[in-house]
Amino acid sequence: MNSPTPDNVRVFVADFLNRKLKDRGQGPLSEVPDDYDVLLSGVLDSLAFVEMMMAAGEHFAGEIDFESLDPEKMTVVGPLCIFVSEQLRKRQ
Amino acid sequence: MATPPRALWMGFMQSAERFPERTAVVVEGMSISYRQLRETAIRVAATIQRYQKDSWTPLTAVFAHRSATGFTGVLGTLLAGNGYVPLNRTFPVARTRLMLERSQCRSMIMDAASLPQLDALLDGDNRQLLLIAPDLEDPRCYRERWPQHIFVGSRDLEGHAAWREPTLASDAIAYLLFTSGSTGAPKGVMVTHRNVTSFVDYVADRLEFTERDIVSQMFDLTFDLSAFDIFVSWERGACVCCPSQKTLINPGQFIRGHALTVWFSVPSTVSLLKQSGLLKPGGFPSLRLSLFCGEPLPVSCAEAWLRAAPNSILENLYGPTELTIACTSYRWHPERSPGESELDIVPIGFPHRGMNVLVADESLNEVNPGAEGELLMNGPQMSLGYWRDSERTSSAFVVPPGRKDIFYRTGDRVRRPTGDGPLTHLGRIDSQVKILGHRVELGEVEAVVRQTSGRDGVVAIGWPATSSGYGGIEVFVEGQSLDVNRLRSAIASRLPDYMVPRRWHVLSRLPRNVNGKFDRKALLAILGDGQ
Numbered sequence: 001m002n003s004p005t006p007d008n009v010r011v012f013v014a015d016f017l018n019r020k021l022k023d024r025g026q027g028p029l030s031e032v033p034d035d036y037d038v039l040l041s042g043v044l045d046s047l048a049f050v051e052m053m054m055a056a057g058e059h060f061a062g063e064i065d066f067e068s069l070d071p072e073k074m075t076v077v078g079p080l081c082i083f084v085s086e087q088l089r090k091r092q
Numbered sequence: 093m094a095t096p097p098r099a100l101w102m103g104f105m106q107s108a109e110r111f112p113e114r115t116a117v118v119v120e121g122m123s124i125s126y127r128q129l130r131e132t133a134i135r136v137a138a139t140i141q142r143y144q145k146d147s148w149t150p151l152t153a154v155f156a157h158r159s160a161t162g163f164t165g166v167l168g169t170l171l172a173g174n175g176y177v178p179l180n181r182t183f184p185v186a187r188t189r190l191m192l193e194r195s196q197c198r199s200m201i202m203d204a205a206s207l208p209q210l211d212a213l214l215d216g217d218n219r220q221l222l223l224i225a226p227d228l229e230d231p232r233c234y235r236e237r238w239p240q241h242i243f244v245g246s247r248d249l250e251g252h253a254a255w256r257e258p259t260l261a262s263d264a265i266a267y268l269l270f271t272s273g274s275t276g277a278p279k280g281v282m283v284t285h286r287n288v289t290s291f292v293d294y295v296a297d298r299l300e301f302t303e304r305d306i307v308s309q310m311f312d313l314t315f316d317l318s319a320f321d322i323f324v325s326w327e328r329g330a331c332v333c334c335p336s337q338k339t340l341i342n343p344g345q346f347i348r349g350h351a352l353t354v355w356f357s358v359p360s361t362v363s364l365l366k367q368s369g370l371l372k373p374g375g376f377p378s379l380r381l382s383l384f385c386g387e388p389l390p391v392s393c394a395e396a397w398l399r400a401a402p403n404s405i406l407e408n409l410y411g412p413t414e415l416t417i418a419c420t421s422y423r424w425h426p427e428r429s430p431g432e433s434e435l436d437i438v439p440i441g442f443p444h445r446g447m448n449v450l451v452a453d454e455s456l457n458e459v460n461p462g463a464e465g466e467l468l469m470n471g472p473q474m475s476l477g478y479w480r481d482s483e484r485t486s487s488a489f490v491v492p493p494g495r496k497d498i499f500y501r502t503g504d505r506v507r508r509p510t511g512d513g514p515l516t517h518l519g520r521i522d523s524q525v526k527i528l529g530h531r532v533e534l535g536e537v538e539a540v541v542r543q544t545s546g547r548d549g550v551v552a553i554g555w556p557a558t559s560s561g562y563g564g565i566e567v568f569v570e571g572q573s574l575d576v577n578r579l580r581s582a583i584a585s586r587l588p589d590y591m592v593p594r595r596w597h598v599l600s601r602l603p604r605n606v607n608g609k610f611d612r613k614a615l616l617a618i619l620g621d622g623q
Contacts, residue, residue, distance in 0.1 A: 046340035050601070054368060071338040071340075
């Protein structure tokens with residue numbers, strides 16, 4: 001198990017998105033920049049986003065407090081990775 | 093001669109007269125008053141009326157997703173005298189195109205965010221279309237791109253004075269909603285003004301909607317339950333509160349932020365909230381009504397929800413699109429309801445006013461009280477059938493032996509009540525499978541797995557297919573890891589061997605379809621990939 005650094009969370013997020021794309025018969029993302037919005041890009045819907053957050057908790061053996069999540073900001077990769085990393089480190 | 097129905101827009105127009113400055117819709121961060129919505133919708137309606145030819149099908153597509161234009165489009169279409177055909181940019185564009193072609197719409201209202209799909213949607217369509225984009229001030233570039241179509245932007249909408257109140261035929265279509273067909277091709281269900289007003293009149297009265305209500309809109313327009321949110325609210329001057337895609341991530345914040353009084357969603361939303369720790373006792377005190385529909389409601393979800401929304405009445409609604417939104421309802425009672433539930437699923441209750449129930453065997457003869465059978469219904473909410481598909485209409489809308497009237501075959505298995513008890517839902521007719529020669533109701537397996545695992549998201553599937561049915565059962569459970577060996581022995585003490593799942597698949601989230609229901613086809617694909 002990796003430590004939940006922002007970089008490791010980003011690897012996890014990219015992998016999750018690419019698995020979703022593969023399920024739909026689409027190719028992987030060439031890059032996942034900081035300003036990439038996982039929801040507005042259409043790769044995830046809101047339920048799949050929650051699924052990704054729960055999977056991150058399971059992968060890094062931590063917990064994410066959904067209540068403190070700001071939906072307007074947290075679907076953008078840069079802030080998302082920092083938020084998840086902070087949450088998981090707090091609750092590992 | 094049949095009398096013309098009360099038009100579906102009448103409720104809105106009366107509310108706009110009574111409460112012009114009250115909020116009709118909250119969407120995209122904006123509050124739109126009844127007066128504002130009426131003004132824009134009338135201009136859209138007048139524009140459709142100006143260009144529409146007698147030879148055109150009286151339907152208008154609304155290609156919009158959680159936007160102000162979606163609501164304007166629905167109301168404007170109705171005010172023009174047309175039925176609306178909802179399209180959704182989050183669907184694969186090939187499917188949207190198929191719906192547009194099948195409906196034979198010649199007019200379409202689009203929001204700004206759906207415009208990028210126009211190329212894929214219109215390419216090769218040589219019919220002249222009327223395309224209204226109220227979000228677009230200057231549609232010049234679109235006119236140049238598609239000179240064969242009529243493009244209308246916000247500046248070119250007709251004025252109010254041009255609108256003529258339409259006269260409706262007795263069977264006028266209010267909306268044509270495409271549902272998935274077993275062949276893979278979507279089928280359009282023709283729902284009339286009479287169907288919807290019958291539903292709205294009954295439900296708005298029974299649930300005592302008022303202008304003070306703030307109602308969630310969790311359903312996209314392409315899911316017919318959205319018609320509940322919109323038309324029941326507008327009937328009484330209430331506010332429809334439509335969350336953005338992002339807000340849907342945390343429905344709890346949405347409920348509290350807008351002080352919602354009415355919540356309506358599929359039960360899967362409850363299990364997701366439970367799993368993510370967002371369903372806290374007393375968390376939703378503003379709710380006075382909690383309504384669920386679209387799939388079976390587990391007892392555990394109803395109880396957990398009521399702990400979070402202690403001031404609310406909880407109802408489980410049931411109904412296929414063909415019977416207009418919902419045609420039965422069951423009100424949860426904390427003492428009585430657990431005993432009335434079957435397979436750990438909340439009953440679907442009692443038919444709506446004027447709706448008739450027939451629980452029938454395979455020959456469509458009524459079964460005895462207490463026995464299981466297929467649910468057939470008719471009454472004022474029964475739709476006209478499938479758009480330009482008489483074959484599928486006649487196979488689903490039938491006259492049972494000894495009856496004079498047409499009933500709709502729901503394909504759902506229920507227990508015929510004894511006495512004045514509620515209808516209980518037992519699963520789909522096709523969820524009953526043969527395993528090694530035994531008839532097995534997959535819903536029963538799911539109920540036992542739910543009870544023993546404590547998880548709400550459970551789907552059982554017959555697998556692999558054999559010449560006589562299926563070789564066994566595989567089960568998908570939503571959530572984190574499980575002690576499968578312990579569960580297997582607990583289940584083996586309650587079910588015969590052939591009903592005990594052979595393989596367990598624990599997924600952090602079960603796949604759901606576009607309407608938020610568990611997607612059995614996607615789970616079958618997972619099993620297929622694993623072979």
